Amino acid sequence: MEIYLPIAEQSMNVFVLFALGAAAGLLAGMFGVGGxxxxxxxxxxxxxxxxxxxxxxANQVIANxxxxxxxxxxxxxxxxxxxxxLLLGGMLGSSAGVSLFTWLKRIGQIDFVIAxxxxxxxxxxxxxxxxxxxRTYFRRRRDPTGPRGKLHTHYLVHRLPWxxxxxxxxxxxxxxxxxxxxxxxxxxxxxLGVGGxxVLVPAMIYLLGMPTSVVxxxxxxxxxxxxxxxxxxxxxxxxxxxxxxxLLLILGGVVGAPIGSRIAAKLPGVVLRGxxxxxxLGVAMQLLFELLRTPxxxxxxxxxxxxx
Amino acid sequence: MLxxxxxxxxxxxxxxxxxxxxxxxERAGPLPGPSLGGPADSSVPPSVPSAPTVxxxxxxxxxxxxxxxxxxxxxxxxxxxxxxxxxxxxxxxQGPPARETVMRKERFLGLWLNTGRQSFDDVPAYYFIAASAxxxxxxxxxxxxxxxxxxxxxxSIRPVRWRSSEELAKFRGGxxxxxxxxxxxxxxxxxxxxxxxxxxRAELPFPSRLPEGVYDVRAYLLREGKIVAAVxxxxxxxxxxxxxxxxxxxxQEGALYGLGAxxxxxxxxxxxxxxxxxx
Numbered sequence: 001m002e003i004y005l006p007i008a009e010q011s012m013n014v015f016v017l018f019a020l021g022a023a024a025g026l027l028a029g030m031f032g033v034g035g036x037x038x039x040x041x042x043x044x045x046x047x048x049x050x051x052x053x054x055x056x057x058a059n060q061v062i063a064n065x066x067x068x069x070x071x072x073x074x075x076x077x078x079x080x081x082x083x084x085x086l087l088l089g090g091m092l093g094s095s096a097g098v099s100l101f102t103w104l105k106r107i108g109q110i111d112f113v114i115a116x117x118x119x120x121x122x123x124x125x126x127x128x129x130x131x132x133x134x135r136t137y138f139r140r141r142r143d144p145t146g147p148r149g150k151l152h153t154h155y156l157v158h159r160l161p162w163x164x165x166x167x168x169x170x171x172x173x174x175x176x177x178x179x180x181x182x183x184x185x186x187x188x189x190x191x192l193g194v195g196g197x198x199v200l201v202p203a204m205i206y207l208l209g210m211p212t213s214v215v216x217x218x219x220x221x222x223x224x225x226x227x228x229x230x231x232x233x234x235x236x237x238x239x240x241x242x243x244x245x246x247l248l249l250i251l252g253g254v255v256g257a258p259i260g261s262r263i264a265a266k267l268p269g270v271v272l273r274g275x276x277x278x279x280x281l282g283v284a285m286q287l288l289f290e291l292l293r294t295p296x297x298x299x300x301x302x303x304x305x306x307x308x
Numbered sequence: 309m310l311x312x313x314x315x316x317x318x319x320x321x322x323x324x325x326x327x328x329x330x331x332x333x334e335r336a337g338p339l340p341g342p343s344l345g346g347p348a349d350s351s352v353p354p355s356v357p358s359a360p361t362v363x364x365x366x367x368x369x370x371x372x373x374x375x376x377x378x379x380x381x382x383x384x385x386x387x388x389x390x391x392x393x394x395x396x397x398x399x400x401x402q403g404p405p406a407r408e409t410v411m412r413k414e415r416f417l418g419l420w421l422n423t424g425r426q427s428f429d430d431v432p433a434y435y436f437i438a439a440s441a442x443x444x445x446x447x448x449x450x451x452x453x454x455x456x457x458x459x460x461x462x463x464s465i466r467p468v469r470w471r472s473s474e475e476l477a478k479f480r481g482g483x484x485x486x487x488x489x490x491x492x493x494x495x496x497x498x499x500x501x502x503x504x505x506x507x508x509r510a511e512l513p514f515p516s517r518l519p520e521g522v523y524d525v526r527a528y529l530l531r532e533g534k535i536v537a538a539v540x541x542x543x544x545x546x547x548x549x550x551x552x553x554x555x556x557x558x559x560q561e562g563a564l565y566g567l568g569a570x571x572x573x574x575x576x577x578x579x580x581x582x583x584x585x586x587x
Contacts, residue, residue, distance in 0.1 A: 004380040004516075006551040007558055011381045011516045062573035067581025108411050112421040228570045235566030239558045243569050244378075250573060254580030291419045297489065299482030302409035302425070304433070304519060 007242035008052045021252020029260020034195035050111045054193035055234035059246035061195040061227040065220045072217030079168035079214045083221040089179035090226040093186020098233040119288045126280035133273040169210045195223040364392045365537040367527045374545040382516040388509040397440045397500045398528045403433025404521030410479045426479040427468035433519040438498025438510040491515035520546045
C-alpha cells in the first residue's frame with residue numbers, strides 16, 4: 001500500500017516506512033539508544049530527500065524519548081540539574097546546527113555532509129564498540145569476575161573553571177563540560193536527525209564520569225528538548241518536517257520498542273553490544289560505498305524555484 | 309450494436325456541449341471557409357445562421373484536474389476529441405515553467421560530491437508530446453515554429469549565469485537526464501490513436517513526483533504540415549484535502565506546523581509508552 005507524503009512530495013510504501021520505524025524502535029528497546037542513526041540513512045536509501053528524512057526523523061525522536069523518559073522519571077533516574085545544563089548547550093548547538101543545515105542546503109552540499117558525517121561517526125563508534133565488546137568477551141572468558149575499575153578517572157578536563165556540583169550524579173565538574181557536550185550533540189541532532197543518545201550516553205559515562213543509573217534518563221531528558229527544538233526550527237526555516245512520514249515512523253517505533261526490550265532481556269550484554277557494533281559498522285560501510293562508487297548519474301536537481 | 313451507436317452519439321453530443329461551454333478555441337492564422345466557425349469563437353461572425361456548426365477540433369480530458377491525494381502514485385489521463393478530416397493531430401503537454409538548478413558531481417579525493425551548479429530559467433516542469441503520425445515528419449513540414457520538440461523547447465531556456473556553450477550544453481543534458489529518470493520528460497513520443505478518421509485519443513502519463521501548478525494541454529490539427537486549428541486547456545495539478553492542508557501549513561504557518569508536529573509526537577510517544585507497558 002502506497003501513501004503520498006505531502007512534504008517529501010512522493011509516494012512511498014506504508015509498510016516500508018512502518019518497518020523502518022519498527023527497526024528503530026527495536027534498537028531503542030534493545031540498546032537504549034534512539035535508533036535514529038539507523039533510520040535516517042535507511043530513509044535516504046529508500047529515496048526520501050535527505051533534508052526531509054533528517055527533519056522528520058527529529059520529530060520521531062521526540063516520541064521515542066518521551067516514552068522512555070516516562071519510565072526513567074518515575075524511577076528517579078533523571079539528574080535534572082545536569083539535564084538542564086546539558087540542555088543549555090543542546091539548545092545553542094541545535095539552533096546553530098539548523099542554521100548550518102540551511103546554509104549547506106543552499107550551497108547544495110547538505111547531502112554530502114550528511115553522508116560524510118554519518119560515515120565518520122558511525123564507523124568510529126562502531127569500531128570502539130566492537131573492540132570494547134570483544135575485549136570484555138575475551139577477558140570474561142579468562143577471568144569470570146574481572147577487575148573492577150575506579151568510580152571514575154580524572155582527566156585534564158576536570159581542571160576547567162566554573163565548577164558546579166551535581167548531587168545526583170555525585171560530580172563536581174566544570175559546567176563547560178556538559179554545555180560543550182550538549183552543544184556538540186545539538187549540532188549532530190540538527191544535521192543528522194538523530195537524538196544523539198549513542199554518542200551522548202558513552203560520553204556521559206566516560207567523559208563526564210556520571211553513574212550509569214542516571215545516564216539513560218538524563219540523556220533522554222536532554223534529547224527530548226533538543227529534538228523538539230530541531231523539529232520546530234526545521235519546520236520554521238526549511239519546511240522539511242513531514243508529519244505523515246513521522247507518524248508512520250512513530251507508530252512503527254511503538255510496536256518495535258517492546259520487542260526490542262524483550263530480546264535484550266534474553267541476550268547477554270556483551271553479545272548485544274557486539275551485535276550493535278556490527279550493525280553500526282554495516283550502515284557506515286554502506287554509506288561509504290555510496291560516496292565512493294561512481295554515481296548512476298553525475299547530475300541532480302536542486303530545489304525548484306517558481307518565480308513570480 | 310445499436311447500443312454502441314447510441315453511446316457514440318452521446319459521446320459526440322457531450323463533446324459538442326463541452327466545446328460550446330468550456331473551450332477556448334484558438335485560431336492559427338486566417339482560415340478559409342465558413343464551415344470552420346466554432347461557437348466559442350466570437351471573432352468570427354456566425355456565417356451559418358441555423359444549427360451551430362461543429363468546430364474543426366474538439367478536445368476534452370478524462371479529468372478536469374490532477375488531484376494529488378494520499379493515494380496518489382502518478383496518474384494517466386485520457387485526452388480525447390474529434391476533428392474534421394483530413395489531418396493529423398499533435399498533443400503537447402507542458403508543466404509550469406520555473407527556475408531549476410542542475411548540480412554536477414565530480415570525484416574529489418575519491419569521494420563524489422557536487423562541484424558545479426548551473427541554474428536555468430523558464431524550465432518546464434513537465435513536457436510530453438504525442439502525435440498521430442511520426443512527429444519528425446509532421447514538424448519537418450513547417451509547423452515547427454509553434455510545435456516544439458523537447459530539444460527545441462529546451463534550447464530556449466535561459467541560463468542564469470553564463471558559461472561556455474559546451475558547458476551549458478552539458479548541464480542542459482544533465483537536466484534532461486534527471487527529468488527523464490523521474491518520468492517528467494517521458495522519453496518516448498506518445499501515440500495519438502485515430503478512430504473512424506474523426507475521433508482521436510491519447511494517454512497522458514503523469515508520474516508520482518509531479519510538481520504542482522497549472523499545466524497547459526494543447527492539441528493541434530495539422531494539414532499538410534500547417535496548423536489549421538489549435539485548442540488549449542489548462543490542467544491544474546495540485547494536492548487536495550489533507551495533503552494540501554498540511555503542505556499549506558508547512559509553507560505558510562511553519563511555527564504552528566512545527567508545534568503541531570511536536571505535540572503529535574509527544575502524545576503518541578506518551579500513549580504508546582503507556583499502552584505498551586500495560587501489555
